[in-house]
Amino acid sequence: MKAYEIGDTSKGIGLRLVDRPALKPGFGQVVIKVRATGLNARDLSILKGGLMGKSVPSTRIPLMDVAGDVLLVGPGVSRVKVSDRVTMTHYWKWLDGAWDVSMREEDYSNTLDGFLAEQALVQADPLVKIPDSVTYEDASTIPSAGLTAWNAVIEAGHTKPGYTVLTIGTGGVSMFGLQWAKMMGARVIITSSSDAKLEKMKALGADVAINYRTTPNWSQAVLDATNGRGADVVLNNVGMGEMEQCLMACASGGKVMYIGANAVTPDRKDAPPTALTRFPNLIIKDLTIKGIIVGSRRMFEDLLAAMATNNIKPIIDRVYAFDQVHDAIAYMQSGDKIGKIVIRVG
Ligand SMILES: NC(=O)c1ccc[n+]([C@@H]2O[C@H](COP(=O)([O-])OP(=O)(O)OC[C@H]3O[C@@H](n4cnc5c(N)ncnc54)[C@H](OP(=O)(O)O)[C@@H]3O)[C@@H](O)[C@H]2O)c1
Structure with a gap:
């Protein structure tokens, strides 16, 4: 062979x-x-x-x-x-x-x-x-990107109808994050470096689309789009370099799913997230950072059943x-x- x-x-x-x-x-x-x-x-x-x-x-x-x-x-x-x-x-x-x-x-x-x-x-x-x-x-x-997003949005994120889910970038994990979040009846905010990609995201159901290149302070744009409240579940599909803004974009009780472990851009910076040192952000808003590692066979079976039932491509x-x-x-x-x-x- x-x-x-x-x-x-x-x-x-x-x-x-x-x-x-x-x-x-x-x-x-x-x-x-x-x-x-x-x-x-x-x-x-x-x-x-x-x-x-x-x-x-x-x-x-x-x-x-x-x-x-x-x-x-x-x-x-x-x-x-x-x-x-x-x-x-x-x-x-x-x-x-x-x-x-x-x-x-x-x-x-x-x-x-x-x-x-x-x-x-x-x-x-x-x-x-x-x-x-x-x-x-x-x-x-599905085995890596789809299941990881399922774990983040459904299992660990407990996403419910009416939640705001923020997913960053338009890569494999993020696209599934958008689809699972919409399936659960959530409002989805997505970021990208490209306006053309963001137009496609809106066509795929994203409610708010933010260009992280032209809006470097994109966490403020997330707060603006949610009347100052922020996102309930955040999929950090990029890495520690983006953790600060992920935390700043959270609603009270918000959860950041830490997914991005490998470089997704050649110039990725792994700067220590300064928000971690600002205790008021973590404590006053009662935030959680949750590591996500793909998912189990049982989660995969649930995912495939949901995919077939909801005709998700x-x-x-x-x-x-x-x-x-x-x-x-x-x-x-x-x-x-x-x-x-x-x-x-x-
Ligand atoms: N923890 C786990 O179990 C697990 C499982 C699967 C994947 N991962 C990790 O998750 C990450 C994403 O994987 P993937 O397969 O989805 O990657 P991918 O398909 O290569 O997507 C990467 C995307 O990241 C976006 N991006 C790059 N820099 C960004 C920044 N500074 N801010 C916002 N978005 C940025 C880009 O979006 P635009 O082109 O729209 O700008 C790009 O399309 C990787 O680090 C991967 O190793 C972890």
Whole structure:
């Protein structure tokens, strides 16, 4: 089977196409025929050879999102059968209940081979079935960006009708944040560097659209748009450099979901957020900063049920073929996209 390995990253992205031997499932495992995968901000770090200060071996198959068919089933597997349409999360050990940091150790695309390949050997436990109404391409956008936004808006944010949800940027996580928040009946404020993108956001249902380049004090614009009240749930999809304004944009009792861990712009600044040192902002407004780490299999099943019931379509900017991976990465790096980039595999 054909697969891309991250290859020699000494001069940047060094992807190489290789032939790998046929995969055979062991106990509790399955082999998936990969139909679609896609790009996330974190993938760019792995494609450059490391993640959070740790290197990734040159033989690693990258990309953590997957949608495909079950091709082979190993002994002891009853969750799925051959031909089932499936997807899964990359931290496969988080099935339900609370997250534990030890679950990070087994991570498809990082410590285990990922999905930029014709086939993949995976554990059966994390697999979730794709509803008939959801295409492979749509399903392949959800495991990281869709589930993270679901966790932030629904599980941790407890978004209710009438809430104001602020989501920053127009990347993969933010687009799902917009969709889940609208599904819950919230008012959505979104920011972007581009007026053209903001026009598209309004067409997608955003109630207020703010250009963070031309309005550098965008947290004040959020307060102005909410009669001084602020946002109940804020998706910080960018990083610590934006945390101060996220806190300033909060309503009393507001929650900031800290999601952005990998650079989303080449010039990202990770300045310490001064609002954290201004105790009155945190205490007088009773704010919470909540770390978000993707989501569990149970959350993923809830998400897919909601998606099918509400006929929600992920925002996909472009779909590339398996042999156009380098073009897909270049487009991701251009910063021009809205939402997701998909790679169709087979
Ligand atoms: N915690 C988790 O479990 C988890 C899961 C998934 C992703 N993430 C992280 O979440 C972040 C976003 O991921 P993604 O896949 O959605 O990235 P992405 O698709 O690359 O989107 C990045 C977007 O960030 C926006 N942006 C950049 N600088 C900004 C700034 N200063 N202020 C506001 N927006 C800014 C840009 O929006 P415009 O082009 O509109 O300006 C850009 O489109 C990454 O750091 C990623 O690693 C974390």
